[in-house]
Amino acid sequence: MTEPKRKKLSSQILATLGISLGAAVAAFDLLVFGAYALLDRVYDAQPISMSEDALISAQGWALNLSLLFSVGFFLTLFLVLLGNRLSYVRTITQGIDRLKAGQGDWVIPLRGNNELTTLAVTINAMNAARNAVREKEKALNEERETLIRTLSHDIRTPLTSVLSYSELLLSRQELDESARGQAALIREKAERIKELTDVLLDGGKRTPEEFPDARLLFLQLAMEFEEVLEGDFSVETDLSGLPPFAGGFDPGELRRVLDNLITNVQKYAHPDHPVTLRVEKTGEGIVITQENAVRRAEAKPESFQMGITSIRRVAHNYGGRAEIRKDEERFVISITLSEF
């Protein structure tokens, strides 16, 4: 679509100035003419005795006052007409404010045919393009969510068999201790996968619980961290900076954080150096700090990015953040949970 030819705002303001000036000159003429005509009529009628000097003086008054009124008339008319023209700027800014406030379907009304109209057309076009991108993004998100839910649902079908058979294995008396441990591990991991698919099926809905003493929850998580890693690493946990406190936490979320930390340690940590986990309460909230020496692996293991993203999301859910400091020697991650 071709853009119609617009007039320049400056030309229109100049035209407004010309119209006001012309109207003021016409008003001046009208007032002077009217006053002179009135004076001539009254002077000719001579209702009371009047000298010619009185007439000349009155004509002087007529001229001066007409000039004064015309100047006032010009200023008033010019300012009113200019205000009418520039009031469209306010309409545009109000429209922008509405768009900023989230009224995405708002359209700035088009008025006149100058550069301000072009500005309004451009803003409307930009908004329409943004709306189209948002719609597309929304459709893609819905499609992705549908895919995730379908996959989660499909994962649960074989998972049910894994859970059932691992349960069956555990119930068998003839299994030796080692096989029983392996079956328990299979069951535990399968349970974890089931919890995750539940979260995906719920669209990531959180289920925080109120803990009168949340320190116990963190103690339990630290023990699990230690228990899983103690065979291969020297693990040091420190919760001395965590006094008893009440708070609402989703244990599933915190367990996911812990799982990601464990996976990270298993993949990257140097087994000859201690792995530390410290949980403390600071002014910012609960801070979980995990630190380890980095193993120099010949083949670079799979990236930790997915795990980090998951940890960051959980920290974000608690109004906090996750910070990583990493070099060739050491890896440190601090997870702050501020709102609970």
Next chain:
Amino acid sequence: MLNFLDLLVIVFLAVAAFSLLSVVLMFVVKNPLVQKISLGLTVLVSLGLGVSYLPSFLNFGFDGQFAAGILFILMGIGGGVLALAAKDDPKKFLAARILAAAGLVLGIANAFLI
């Protein structure tokens, strides 16, 4: 010291300039409230002119100029009544403004210039 003619011309110019301004603002300003105020002032000036016809009536009786003056005053009042009746009808309101403006302009011309 102002003489009789000076005072006459001052009064005439004040009334004429004020009327001209209120008539122009009534059509130029887009704010409906300002339009209504201007219309109200126009009608008031028309009524004021009506009062100014009374001495002429007392001196010269019911002549053509007085009759025309009454007609123009009625036009101004009619404009005011029409504006009240118009409510949100822009066409009726425009007609009311035109009627009141015409009544005032003709009333001034009749009072001072004819």
